[in-house]
Amino acid sequence: MPDTPKVSVITxxxxxxxxxxxxxxxIRRLNDPRLEVWVVDNGSPENPIPDLSARFxxxxxxxxxxxxxxxxxxxxxxxxxxxxxxxxxxxxxEIAPGCIDKLLHLVQQKSKIGIVCPLxxxxxxxxxxxxxxxxxxxxxxPITGRNRTIGSGEPAVNWxxxxxxxxxxxxxxxMFVPRGVLASxxxxxxxxxxxxxxxxxSERIRKAxxxxxxxxxxxxxxxxxxxxxxxxxVKTYFLHRNRVLFMRRFQKTPxxxxxxxxxxxxxxxxxxxxxxxxxxxxxxxxxWKAMAWHxxxxxxxxxxIIVQRLENQRAAVSV
Numbered sequence: 001m002p003d004t005p006k007v008s009v010i011t012x013x014x015x016x017x018x019x020x021x022x023x024x025x026x027i028r029r030l031n032d033p034r035l036e037v038w039v040v041d042n043g044s045p046e047n048p049i050p051d052l053s054a055r056f057x058x059x060x061x062x063x064x065x066x067x068x069x070x071x072x073x074x075x076x077x078x079x080x081x082x083x084x085x086x087x088x089x090x091x092x093x094e095i096a097p098g099c100i101d102k103l104l105h106l107v108q109q110k111s112k113i114g115i116v117c118p119l120x121x122x123x124x125x126x127x128x129x130x131x132x133x134x135x136x137x138x139x140x141x142p143i144t145g146r147n148r149t150i151g152s153g154e155p156a157v158n159w160x161x162x163x164x165x166x167x168x169x170x171x172x173x174x175m176f177v178p179r180g181v182l183a184s185x186x187x188x189x190x191x192x193x194x195x196x197x198x199x200x201x202s203e204r205i206r207k208a209x210x211x212x213x214x215x216x217x218x219x220x221x222x223x224x225x226x227x228x229x230x231x232x233x234v235k236t237y238f239l240h241r242n243r244v245l246f247m248r249r250f251q252k253t254p255x256x257x258x259x260x261x262x263x264x265x266x267x268x269x270x271x272x273x274x275x276x277x278x279x280x281x282x283x284x285x286x287x288w289k290a291m292a293w294h295x296x297x298x299x300x301x302x303x304x305i306i307v308q309r310l311e312n313q314r315a316a317v318s319v
Contacts, residue, residue, distance in 0.1 A: 003212075004034060005034065005085060006034055006035075006036060006085075007083045007084070007085045007087055007100060008036050008038060008081035008086050008087065009027060009036070009037045009038065009087045009089060009185065010038045010040070010074055010077045010081060010087065011023060011038070011088075011089050011090065012039075012040045012041075012042050012070065012073035012074055012090075012091060013039055013041045013042065013052075013091050014043070014044050014067065015048075016048060017041075017044075017051065017052055018043065018283050019091050019092040020039060020048070020052065020091040021052060021054065021093065022094070023057065023089070023093060023095075024037065024039070024052070024055075024059055025090050026095055028056070029131045029188045030097065030100070032100060034072045034100075035096055035100070036060065036082065037056075037058070037059045037060065038059075038060045038061075038077040038080065038194075039052065039053060039059055039061050039062070039066060040061075040062045040073045040074065040076045040077050041062070041064060042064050042067045042068055043064045043065060043066040043067040043069070049063055055261060056239055058213050060080065060238075064076055068186075069190060069193035069197075070172065070192075070194055070197050071190045071192060071194070071197040072190040073190060074088055074187075075187045078182070078187055082113075083179065084178070084179055085107065085176060086176075086177045086178075086179060087100065087103070087174075087175070087176050088144050088172070088175045088286065089220065090173040090222065090267060092222065093173060093221060093222050093223065094223075095174075095220055096118075096218075096221065098218070099219055100176075100217035100218075101219045101251075102217050103117075103215055107178055110211075112210055112211045113178070113211055114177065114178070114181045114185065114205035114210025115170040115176065115177050115201075115205060115211075115213070116164075116212075116218075117167075117171050117173050117175055117176070118215065118216075118219055119132065119134070119135055119151075119216040119217070119218065119219050120133040120135075120171055120173055120174060120220055120221075120222050121133060121219055121220070121221050124221065128157075129155055130155065130157075131155060132154045132155075132156055133149075133151075133152060133171075133173075133224075134149055134152065134160055134171040134173070134214075134300040135152075135154075135162070135214060136151065136165065136168070136172070137149055137168045137271050139168040139316070140168075140246075142200075142258070143203035143255070143258050143262050144262055145246070145259055145263075147169070148245075149165070149170065150270060151220045160210070161177075162217070163214045163216070164214065164217075165253045166211050166213055167203070167212050167214045168212065169198065169212060170198045170199075170201070170202050170212050171198065172197060174220040174222075175198065176216070180259035181205060181210060184210070185204045185205040185207075186204065187307050188201045190243065191245075191308050192242045192261055193238060194235075194236070194238040194242075195235075195238045195239050195242045196242035196243065198248065199246055200250075201240060202249050208314060217258070219234050230280040232282060232283065233283050233285065233286035234286070236283045236290070237287075239290075239291045240271075240286075240287055240290040240291075241294070244263065244290070244291070244294050244295070247259050263291075268291065272288075275287065
């Protein structure tokens with residue numbers, strides 16, 4: 001890589017664009033000549049690009065005709081971005097000063113890095129304790145298909161002296177990737193639409209001979225918009241559909257059969273009873289439609305309906 005590498009910052013917008021505007025202001029304040037910035041609008045009902053491009057003429061914009069999901073939106077920028085490194089960040093984040101320097105330094109020191117993530121911190125509230133969202137992930141349990149986010153909820157001060165380390169999975173809110181990794185592992189798969197894309201990508205990048213790292217001294221603040229907390233049946237559908245899809249792709253038999261038994265005899269009854277107790281009929285239908293997708297009902301209309309609901313909900317709630 002050149003002595004002064006170029007970094008392509010890529011983010012995806014859906015909706016009015018005020019979070020995206022805040023991120024672009026943040027990047028502008030970094031005043032880093034190595035950066036080129038790409039914003040993909042993921043088919044927002046009202047195109048925010050004219051307003052954003054007027055405010056940020058230094059930024060490159062791409063308009064998708066429809067909502068392509070998390071991976072699809074990010075992937076649209078790949079043929080256009082010219083950076084030696086790609087920094088995928090959610091549009092509801094803020095990059096701390098020095099973050100990119102620390103990520104670059106680590107990647108240039110360790111040639112086997114395929115993805116390095118910064119320490120993700122919950123966006124600070126006035127008077128509140130700064131807390132960690134992500135400092136790495138544990139491997140998935142081969143039976144339950146679940147894992148744990150390291151550092152989640154801990155005071156950020158606990159990580160002030162933490163050293164870089166390998167981790168099982170990247171976090172999609174902020175991923176720093178050397179461009180050459182794409183030649184070996186390819187881009188993120190687009191058939192998840194929402195959730196598990198970065199876990200799938202982490203596995204494929206690892207299979208290509210690279211490692212997944214986290215650099216706790218590089219920091220990104222994550223606002224986590226209200227949309228993700230209010231998606232209801234949409235979230236239920238994609239979480240459960242994609243967990244099974246991920247395990248089908250990467251878990252080997254006979255452990256995969258134990259996972260299926262766990263879903264059938266433990267997870268499904270527990271989810272069903274919980275939904276019935278709460279009267280969550282929409283969530284119950286979403287769960288069983290997610291299961292039906294894996295039983296051969298891939299042409300059912302629920303997936304299309306749920307995507308449309310996702311678009312409508314994300315248009316109505318700030319991202």
